[in-house]
Amino acid sequence: MALLRDMGRTLGKWTGRPAARLQKDSGQPDVQQVREAAGAADWATVRRLFEARPDGGDSTELLWAAADTAGVERWIVPAVEAEPDAALPRLVAGFRHISWAWEARTAARAQHVSREQFEVFHSRLRLAEQWLYEAAEREPRLTAPWYGLLVTGRGLQVGSTQALRRFEAAVRRAPHHLGAHTQRLQQVCHKWGGSHEEMHAFARESAAAAPGGSALGMLVADAHLEHWLSLDSGADDRYMRDPQVRASLHEAAEHSYRHPGFGQAASPYQQLQVLNSFAMAFSLGGDRTAARECFLATDGAVTESPWQYLNGSDPAAAYRKHRSAAGR
Template sequence: MALLRELGNTLGRLTGRPVARVDEDAGDPEAGRVREAAAARDWAAVRDVLDARPESEDRTGLLWAVGDVAGVEGWIADVVAAEPEAPLPRLVAGVRHISWAWEARTSASARHVSREQFQVFHERLAEAETWLYEVAEREPGWTSPWYALQVTGRGLEVGPDVARRRFEATVRRDPHHLGAHQQRLQQLCRKWGGSHEEMHDFAHRSAFDAPGGTLLGQLVAVAHIEHWLHLDSGADARYIGQPQVIASLHRAADHSVRHRDFVPGRGSLQVLNTFAMAFSLAGDHTAAREFFLATEGRVTEFPWYYLDGDPVASYKARRALAGR
């Protein structure tokens, strides 16, 4: 609470509001550097950035930054051939094939994706799994391959037992890995074959079983947003505006980013944006304003793209409602 209040007081002394902009790197300056190196096909520079980051949640964002660069799937194969015993090129190849698979599928709903698109999607995910299992075998202590296998598993619909085992394998190596918990929560959403009850139970247990000050409180907010998204207009507002929902958001924030042990770092920007959106949807504009102040106008695509596809426009509209 003190940290967010301090951020808000500082920003309150500024003239006007911070300009809202999408922060593609989610507050991690090395993401831009590794993305540029990947676009330039500079494997030495990519390797240096990845090697300097611990093999855990800290490396996850950098891997996705590389994986989202078009063309990596071509030149990384040459690196694998040149370094046949090295696990890192295989990890990059696996992550790139995941992004490449979703490029083929697109973000359209399943009914608007052709049979040919689904075929390419599944082929690329299957190739990703081959790379990732090779990495997991060579580096049994690494977290990233198991986290990435959670993503491929959802796309390939591997089933609840396999999905659960992949999540468990990830958190055995990094118990508070936010990305792993986010993937597991998505797996438990009704839209992926789960239920609201399973989703909320998982979010609550994960958030409050963790020590105070971790980022896992975000899961409670995401679960309420997912529940809100599932409902029809009118019912959605009644759901998320319930006093017990607002109270649960406050408890999660208090145990997470408001907690005295919270230390801002990589990943926290998305969490602040998520609480800002959840409190805004719930109609608690005082709490929403607190989190909008803390984001300093830096917008993360998730979860704002859930509203109308334009994260900055959605953020600005909701920020205005909160009196910022």
């Protein structure tokens, strides 16, 4: 219980049964400040907040905060033109065009997306690639451009060889970058042209190679959830309840969130992502004790992924249902 008490201090007090609330970021002040400054077209403040953080997992949270803010595309291009040698405005432009591209495509299945929507989607992703490659040229040490290029590459279907090269470029700069590994997991899963075997091997090997307490243990849980998603009703439940699946989840948990180094190796928001993924995986597998441990540590903070797989319109409702089933 000592580890859970440590998590409680990091993620908030968890006496009683806290209300489930969707949390789309870490809640850190600079994340909200970036979002507000981006909405106000205040590039000077956006730049200052980014420069106060190093490149890595935490800086990508700021990038998505800016990227998901409506209207950024209208003022970021002049900012790029005003700073021809700077990487940062190109990074923000690249990530905004990624987010803007998916706004056009929507989350619908491909057969329900019109040709016109796909044309806008691909056009915006190609612009994103331009900005991201320019950022990488100006600051070769940065990880973020290559992380972004993993996202654009999947949308543009650049092919397995090119996708692998982009992943390798990212992890040369940040070997345990959670976002890059999460994108690679998607790239090698069955629905994107990979296979269950390749996906599980990647997740297992990446988690095992990471330092104790790393957020990369989440890859094992996410791989099982992707496999579960691909199966028909009935087969999906049997898969998650398989003793080998349960054993692999516990093995990954021991090396990840149950490890004493978890609070140091993973950022607060990454911790929430890890715990939510394991909570859902253990819940679907019928392991109430392990699921309850994760629900306790999240203190009611719900990440959209992976709960949107169960309830796309209200991930917190799916979380609440499974938390109750776990006896929390």
